[in-house]
Amino acid sequence: MYRYQTLEDVPLGEIAACLNLAFSDYDIPLCLTERELAHLFRTSGVDESRSFGAFCGDQMVGFMLHSCGLYHGQEAAFNVGTGVVPEHRGNGISTDLFSLAEQVLRQTQIKSYYLEVLQQNEGAIRLYKKQGFSVTREFAVLRASAPTGSAERGKVEYMEFDRFDLDHMGQCRQIGPSYEHSTGLLRRNPELYEVAYRREDGVSAFCVFSKADGQILQLGCRSVEELKPVIQSLLSRVHPLTAKNIDQKEREVLEMLAALGFKTAAKQFEMVKRVDS
Incomplete structure (x- = not known):
């Protein structure tokens, strides 16, 4: 039903549209312009060759953005953001994206895979623990x-x-x-x-x-x-x-x-x- 590919050849506007729709029903909806998303990609070091999109037909319905670099003295990947548009949730897209990401990251000599999640987001935390993630630090904003x-x-x-x-x-x-x-x-x-x-x-x-x-x-x-x-x-x-x-x-x-x-x-x-x- 779904196909997955890297984001190297996906227009930034298409990624922005998917991201905004994926976060449209959050407590604080996210709405980024193409220019704002480009700034996020730049400052977070998003690597499109190791970031992925999920597609249903021609529509992008999910994404997983990654940045890669040295962290704690070793090669690491960081999940800058993951989202699935509301009507396609519950179909295993996030699980498929994590599986693809882990395969590609392992092939590119990444040692550790990090992400951050709001402490009250219990659903996401359960998903991440199911994928094998564990809490390493607690941050305050x-x-x-x-x-x-x-x-x-x-x-x-x-x-x-x-x-x-x-x-x-x-x-x-x-x-x-x-x-x-x-x-x-x-x-x-x-x-x-x-x-x-x-x-x-x-x-x-x-x-x-x-x-x-x-x-x-x-x-x-x-x-x-x-x-x-x-x-x-x-x-x-x-x-x-x-x-x-x-x-x-x-x-x-x-x-x-x-x-x-x-x-x-x-x-x-x-x-x-x-x-x-």
């Missing part, structure tokens, strides 16, 4: 609507991302980013990002953020107290401000962000499956 207090003037500097040496931070601990915020992926489009940082006997704290909306993508510090003025400075420039995918094990960081007015907007699970065994 935080948002602050306005600055609180005043940033320390003259203490925080700003630099273009491609001029900032993330590989030599000395004692500055990088707070583990999610796949989509990993250094290798950000380096594919360095012109889209900027860094706010504090220098005290070397870089003592930094924050990588998106130029477009100020979204916080990476954090690093010697101590949370040194990171606080960096966040305050950024919040004074951009508000509302989102900090996406902060590992919930980072209690001190989460408490500092809460003190600055950040509130939890969503919680996600990161899930992983080994595909090299």
